Amino acid sequence: MLICCDDQELSATSTTLPPEVNETTIYTYISTQSSYHLCTMQIYNRLISSPVPSATELMSLDDEHIERWRNCLPHYYCDDDLQLPRQYLLGHSIGRWRFRLLRIIMYRPFLIRWAQHGSDSLPSPSSPYPREHSESLAAENIATTRCFRAAEECISALFRFWTLGTHTRLAAWYVLCVVCLFPLLSSM
Amino acid sequence: MLAYGVSNKATVTPGLSVGRASIPHDFPSSERSSSGPPSQTGHVTISPQHYADALLASRSDPGENLDVGLSSPKLSRSNAANSAVLPFESLPPAADDDFEWDERESSWNLSDSGGRNFALDSGIEIDVPKLSDGMATLAADSNTGFFGSVSGAALLRLIWMSTANTDGAAEKSDKRDEHRKYLEQLFEHQSIDHPSPSLWLRTQPLLTRAVIDTLVDAYFALYHPTFPILHEPTFREQYSKLDGRPGGSTWNILASLVAALGSFVSSTCSDDTDITLFNAVKARLSIESLETGNLTLVQAFAMAANYLQKRNRPNSGYNYGGIALRLAISLGLHKEFHGWETTLLKKEIRRRVWWSLCVLDVGSTVTYGRPLNWPQVGIEAALPLNIHEEVSRPLQSSKFFFSFSFSSVFPRLIPSANML
Numbered sequence: 305m306l307i308c309c310d311d312q313e314l315s316a317t318s319t320t321l322p323p324e325v326n327e328t329t330i331y332t333y334i335s336t337q338s339s340y341h342l343c344t345m346q347i348y349n350r351l352i353s354s355p356v357p358s359a360t361e362l363m364s365l366d367d368e369h370i371e372r373w374r375n376c377l378p379h380y381y382c383d384d385d386l387q388l389p390r391q392y393l394l395g396h397s398i399g400r401w402r403f404r405l406l407r408i409i410m411y412r413p414f415l416i417r418w419a420q421h422g423s424d425s426l427p428s429p430s431s432p433y434p435r436e437h438s439e440s441l442a443a444e445n446i447a448t449t450r451c452f453r454a455a456e457e458c459i460s461a462l463f464r465f466w467t468l469g470t471h472t473r474l475a476a477w478y479v480l481c482v483v484c485l486f487p488l489l490s491s492m
Numbered sequence: 493m494l495a496y497g498v499s500n501k502a503t504v505t506p507g508l509s510v511g512r513a514s515i516p517h518d519f520p521s522s523e524r525s526s527s528g529p530p531s532q533t534g535h536v537t538i539s540p541q542h543y544a545d546a547l548l549a550s551r552s553d554p555g556e557n558l559d560v561g562l563s564s565p566k567l568s569r570s571n572a573a574n575s576a577v578l579p580f581e582s583l584p585p586a587a588d589d590d591f592e593w594d595e596r597e598s599s600w601n602l603s604d605s606g607g608r609n610f611a612l613d614s615g616i617e618i619d620v621p622k623l624s625d626g627m628a629t630l631a632a633d634s635n636t637g638f639f640g641s642v643s644g645a646a647l648l649r650l651i652w653m654s655t656a657n658t659d660g661a662a663e664k665s666d667k668r669d670e671h672r673k674y675l676e677q678l679f680e681h682q683s684i685d686h687p688s689p690s691l692w693l694r695t696q697p698l699l700t701r702a703v704i705d706t707l708v709d710a711y712f713a714l715y716h717p718t719f720p721i722l723h724e725p726t727f728r729e730q731y732s733k734l735d736g737r738p739g740g741s742t743w744n745i746l747a748s749l750v751a752a753l754g755s756f757v758s759s760t761c762s763d764d765t766d767i768t769l770f771n772a773v774k775a776r777l778s779i780e781s782l783e784t785g786n787l788t789l790v791q792a793f794a795m796a797a798n799y800l801q802k803r804n805r806p807n808s809g810y811n812y813g814g815i816a817l818r819l820a821i822s823l824g825l826h827k828e829f830h831g832w833e834t835t836l837l838k839k840e841i842r843r844r845v846w847w848s849l850c851v852l853d854v855g856s857t858v859t860y861g862r863p864l865n866w867p868q869v870g871i872e873a874a875l876p877l878n879i880h881e882e883v884s885r886p887l888q889s890s891k892f893f894f895s896f897s898f899s900s901v902f903p904r905l906i907p908s909a910n911m912l
Contacts, residue, residue, distance in 0.1 A: 313882055315725075316837050324878040330720050331844065331876040338847040338875055341854040345868060348858050351642050378878075395718045402855075409642045472714050474757045477802055481627040484644060 327380050328388055333395030336381060340399070343373040344406060351410065358440060359447035362410045366450070370403050385464055394475050397465040401482050404454040404461075411451035418448045458482065593637040595805040597767075626801040626809070627859050637807040640861025699768070704751050707765075711754030719798060721791050721848035722750070723841050724881060741776055742788045748773045749795040756802060770799060782815065787845060790819045794849050801856055810860065813853050817865060820849055828872045844876045 314322055347365045350357050357365075374383050381396060388396055462479060469475055585591070628639050639645040708731060712724055731747060752769035759765070773796060781789065793816035800809035820826070825846040832839070854866050 314837050314840055314877070314879060316835055318836050321836055321840075321877065322879050325880060329878050329880050330717055332878055333718055334720055334844065334847050334851055335875045335878060337851045337855075341850060341866075345854070345864060345866070348642075349864065352640055352861065352863065391713065391717045398718065406858075470714065472757045473759060474715060474718070474802065477626065481625065481644075484625075484627075 326378070328392045328396075332378075332381050333392070333399065336377060336399055337395075337402070340373055340403060343369045344403070347406065347410065356413070359411070359414055359443040360440065363443065363447060363450070366407065366410065370406065374403065390470060393465060393469040394472075394478070397461060397469065398478055400461045401458055401478075404458040405482065407454035408451055408458070411447040411454070414444045414447040415451040417444065591636075591638045593807045595800075595808045597805075626804045626806055628806045637810075637860075638862065640863075643859065643861035646861060699751075699765075704747075707751040707754035707758070707769075708747075709754070710758035711750045714757040715753050719795075719848055719852070720876075721794055721845050722746075723837075723844070726841075742786065742792065745773050745776050745792045746788055746795070748776075749792060749799065753795060753799055753802075756799065766799070766803070770796075770803075785819050785822050787823065787825075787842070790816050790823065790825070790845055790849070793819060794845075794852060797856075798852055806856070806860060810856060810862075813849075813856060814865060816849055817853055820846060821867070825849075826867065826871045826873050828874060840877060843873050846873045847876055 347362075347369055350361075350365065377383060380386075381399075383400055386396065462482060465475075466479060628636070628643055628645050636645075708728075716722065716724065727746075727750070730743065748769050752766040752773065755763065755766040755769060773792075793812050797809045797811075797813035797816060800806075800812060823842075825842050829839075850866065854864065857864050857866070
């Protein structure tokens with residue numbers, strides 16, 4: 305069984321690195337996801353630390369890290385409904401869901417609070433806590449909106465993948481685990 | 493070649509560009525480590541409303557530069573005393589929950605008429621394993637391991653507890669039991685529809701070379717694109733020879749894992765071939781496997797971690813993944829060695845292994861809401877090159893029939909009469 309090699313490929317006998325290509329390869333998913341994790345570790349560490357981050361802080365972290373990472377994705381692998389070869393669809397889709405799931409986790413406490421207090425997000429008169437500053441209240445409302453938007457986009461991306469992608473057990477595993485979160489949220 | 497020295501709070505423009513990518517990250521400073529123990533004031537129940545209000549009580553003013561360093565337990569306790577409610581993290585576990593877990597699954601389990609399982613060799617009665625999902629979304633019951641506040645399990649637990657916090661003690665426990673029974677019924681329904689591994693074992697066919705070929709092809713076609721930890725051309729070359737392979741039995745472990753994952757990803761029914769193959773992997777792994785280190789073992793433990801997660805054993809996968817990470821660091825996969833006179837391919841394979849492990853380990857740890865084990869300083873490894881790899885595929889069906897014993901998939905090969 306012969307293994308084809310040419311100057312554009314890396315083999316055991318290569319003495320120079322081949323040039324990278326401007327299209328999706330078998331390593332694009334790993335590279336982009338690795339950079340995603342490196343960019344968002346700080347957010348995750350903040351989420352699991354005390355004190356609980358404010359909406360303002362979370363949105364700042366979101367803009368600085370998640371959104372910046374998203375905007376720096378290569379054009380052939382950007383956060384869009386791309387026409388990729390079938391073998392790359394799952395990886396690309398997972399990438400699109402993953403950062404949106406992080407946003408949902410970041411902002412869901414504010415969504416929960418909004419769901420409890422209503423659209424004006426005001427605490428009840430009997431609440432023992434001081435009335436919220438209007439700026440932080442506005443930030444929480446924006447955070448709630450971001451949570452909804454992330455969920456909506458996630459569902460849309462999921463639906464697209466399930467329509468176009470190969471339905472393997474692996475794909476089903478990812479889709480089901482992501483989909484589980486939404487009924488949990490809606491049951492609050 | 494990239495030589496990125498990680499420094500505290502170093503800011504690098506993230507993302508990929510054509511050419512060797514630099515590492516995009518903002519590593520937190522060493523001072524910004526995890527907080528101290530969460531505040532606890534005993535078993536206080538909390539509703540989502542209380543949780544949300546607790547955010548207001550414990551939060552600093554907007555715009556303040558929050559220090560996420562070690563918070564003093566005294567400060568945490570005073571916050572709790574002022575708020576009279578607990579932050580999300582402090583939802584108390586059940587009285588009988590000490591977070592211990594057991595995801596073991598004996599390969600020789602056979603069902604008796606009473607529905608209990610017995611280990612064939614030991615005769616020890618083993619309970620039906622508790623079903624769980626690989627992302628631990630439904631692990632809200634007790635004794636399933638620790639899953640942090642950002643995990644799906646925590647959200648489910650919050651929902652259960654909020655449902656229990658309705659007026660009327662009888663209504664509280666009724667609703668909680670109702671939820672629990674609903675989930676249990678869901679799992680029982682699943683096990684009726686899909687036969688247990690024990691039933692499959694009784695009718696297990698021989699794993700022929702042709703079958704394994706198919707599974708290997710399936711792995712590289714369907715699984716490898718999201719987990720390219722192996723170098724496909726090298727693996728296929730070694731597989732085609734089935735002798736002289738590096739690592740001896742370690743390579744057998746790897747090949748069994750490739751077949752197991754290939755079976756998992758390609759099966760369209762309740763086929764448990766992958767369980768058989770994974771049990772062959774476990775039969776070859778011993779405690780001595782922890783006393784040696786090579787790249788093949790890193791790949792094997794990482795693939796095993798991946799497999800276990802996908803097979804809904806999150807804690808087991810977490811353990812295997814931890815071993816893979818430690819092995820990888822012990823081999824220096826996180827570093828770049830300038831002047832190292834080895835092949836460029838070998839160096840690039842090491843990077844691919846390292847970053848595949850990153851996606852696996854960080855991804856699963858975040859999913860479980862656990863503190864990261866991934867090193868946040870000292871990483872130099874460049875991201876993998878965005879290049880294509882030409883591989884001659886698929887494997888042709890072998891002219892010969894090889895039979896494999898059940899206990900190990902790639903042992904001494906038994907040639908057919910045609911060969912003799």
